[in-house]
Amino acid sequence: MADEAEPVSDRRTMVVSAARDVFLRYGYGRTTMGDIAQAAGLTRPTLYLSFRDKESIFHAVIRAMVADRIAEIRLGVAERETLQDRLVFACETWVLGAYELVRDYPDAQDLFDLKVLPVRESHQAFEALIADIIRQPLADSRLDIPEHLFAAVISNAVKGFKDMAQDNAALCDQVKALAAVTAAGLRAPNRF
Known part of the structure; x- marks a missing residue:
């Protein structure tokens, strides 16, 4: 068993990491607190010192995964020069991982269920990131579209691509087409 005297924040991080793998493998419904405790190397009573229930662990897992992905996207976007390249990187990184x-893990679908508050929050976080990417090009264009709406359209489109794609290549092709059209539209809004 893990050292049960370790600081609570370290224990919570360890639990979230272990629980991620358990939720991927079994989904939310089939995962038990016992499964998570075992994966984290803790007793169930020690697990309950860090989290009140399975739902709070599940929410923490989703939030950690989203925070990691958003940070990865922000770093990668900063390395790209064109709007199109930034959008392709952001959208592919966001949807391909999911x-x-x-x-690979059909039960992982639970981690993307829009009925779960942190999943809805994750889409808001991605929309905010897209808004950051398009803010200046949209302001420079003559399009009269609010940035939050423009970002929501892009976010919802890539979610639809993820839900409908037959394979990675089709998903990437759709993302690239959306990024190309978006970049072209913001460069020359009078053409549309």
Whole structure:
């Protein structure tokens, strides 16, 4: 068993990491607190010192995964020069990871259920990131579209691509087409 005298924040991090793998493998419904405790190397009573229930662990797992992905996207976007390249990187990184997780672990679909508050929050976080990417190009264009609406359209489109794609290549092709059209539209809004 893990050292049960370790600081609570370290224990919580360890639990979230272990629980992620358990939720991927079994989904939310089939996962028990006992499964999570065992994966984290803790007793169930020690697990309850860090989290009140399975739902709070599940929410922490989703929030940690989203925070990691958003940080990865922000770093990668900063390295890209064109709007199109930034959008492709952001959208592919956001949806490909989710697509591949569900492909490899069918029960991982629970981690993307929009009925779960942190999942809805994750889409808001991604929309905010897209708004940051398009803010200046949109302001420079003559399009009269609020940035939050424009960002929501992009976010919802890539979610639809993820839900409907037959494979990674089709998903990437759709993301690239959306990024190309978006970049072209913001460069020359009078053409549309």
